[in-house]
Amino acid sequence: MTAVRAHASVLHLDLDAFFAAVEQRDKPSLRGKPVVVGGTGGRGVVSTASYEARAYGVRSAMSTREARARCPHAAYLSGRFEAYRSASAAVMAVLRDCSPLVEPLSLDEAFVDLAEAGLPDLEVPTVTALAEELRARVHEVTGGLTASVGVASSKFLAKIASDLRKPDGLVVVEPGTELALLRPLHVSVIPGVGPATVERLRRAGVHTVAELERISQEELVRLVGKAQGHSLFHLARAEDDRPVVPDRETKSVSVEGTYETDLTDRQQMSAIVTRQAGEVARRLKGNGLSGRTVSIKVRLYDFTTLSRSSTLPAPTDDPATIARLARTLLEDLDTSGGVRLLGVGVSGLADWIQEDLFAAAGDEPAEEAAQETPVDQRAEPDQAGARWRSATWAPGMDVVHAEHGRGWVWGSGRGVVTVRFETADTPPGPVRSFRADDPDLERWRPPEEEQPEAQ
């Protein structure tokens, strides 16, 4: 389970000071000068500092305030993500040209499985030549960006190797030399070992990987927990057989914002959360996703961070549904004292809703689905989301407009929209289905005016 490949066939590529480098590429006057990309406001932090700025002690995640104190003459830029995305796409294309197994970790980092690259062999000279060629091609297609690359027999070692000769460097770890490379290094080089873990290990007298290797698995689990304990036990021995996985699925979509001054106005908070919910919904739809769990995040004036979530019976990508639930969750929190950050997210993502809907989108789509598996979800009156949970749901159905008049209107998410009017004390009205782009959908109204008032 923890075997290591016999060859150095995992490549990790990391673009150097990526955001800052793109800025220097596009604006020649910035070349050779300190450049800091990140939040430029009073509560901003540094995202990327160019190597010229790093010489002044500016680092990622440092507050921009502190960066300005250390390097007042740097150029402070808020970032142009379209340019970064485009440069990143060009780099990933180069990597995919080399091997079908490319796993991007972020805009500026990826693993490549060289075992699928069609090389004549995987000996060190061969993979070294390929790595140099990749670095040259990245430089070419990005108009001059440099990348640092590590090649080794596992993801773990490849990632560590790419860090060893930054910037613009290449390290190929000869199979069999992994432990010799690893043992003298500080435990903080291990991905997943952050400040909290470093401190726990330090108290146990562990600073280097060599010292980590002397701790028993039971002791490690006691120190840092089950999952991380087992992981560290193996990584300290350079044991890592994790595969390179392309196309990892998105698990959540969220939007958050930190405000220059703390928010105290509940109505303003409500408006912000509503806007954020709309943005989350837009991005869900844009990616063909929907999710069941809506979460909010609230960071108070003193930096304590609260989260609340609520899970719907069926996935949604509807802005009104997400917004209403988010506002309900917010209502239950004490925000007196001020709020510095608000956020909205959706998780429990389901791409299967598409197939379900289209499978059910034949002749009598949602009606059939509703009859098959009606679920009466009567929630406690004060429970988050109770207002639209307290009606009849069928899996795969979504709210398109809720609380229209005295009842509810139901609809399905992607491609086909199903609408029906019902109230707590009347039977459901007729079900009608529209294609999402059908203009008749917008014109559809609940038949409440035509119906006699039912009791």
Place this chain on the structure above:
DNA sequence: TCTGGGGTCCTAGGACCC
């Protein structure tokens, strides 16, 4: 005016079911 934004993964407790 210390401390961004977008994510992933893990833990722990309670509800609920068998």
Place this chain on the structure above:
DNA sequence: TCTGGGGTCCTAGGACCC
């Protein structure tokens, strides 16, 4: 009357990554 497990789902919080 007291005493059981395990598995899954949900929620809240925290560590970590780039």
